[in-house]
Amino acid sequence: MNKAELIDKISQDAGITKVAAARAIESIIEGVAASLRKGERTALVGFGTFTARKRKARTGRNPQTGATIEIPPKVTVLFRPSKELEEILNR
Numbered sequence: 001m002n003k004a005e006l007i008d009k010i011s012q013d014a015g016i017t018k019v020a021a022a023r024a025i026e027s028i029i030e031g032v033a034a035s036l037r038k039g040e041r042t043a044l045v046g047f048g049t050f051t052a053r054k055r056k057a058r059t060g061r062n063p064q065t066g067a068t069i070e071i072p073p074k075v076t077v078l079f080r081p082s083k084e085l086e087e088i089l090n091r
Helices: 003-014 018-037 083-089
Strands: 042-044 048-055 058-061 068-071 074-081
Touching (some): 018 042
């Protein structure tokens, strides 16, 4: 499912316009991103938890040439599904 399909589903299920559903999705994405930027974790009960995690700089290898390269540090997002979501997926 992509973003447009999710907007369609929310629009139909909630009985709202696609524009309102798109605004709701954008608001959720912006809210989660803002929270992660501040270093906070975001928990959506029944869905899962998003956490920002800092990765250290490390040495990697170019698979084509075998040359050693430096990979800079960066922040990534860790998603941990809730118990309820895992149960739904493993039925």
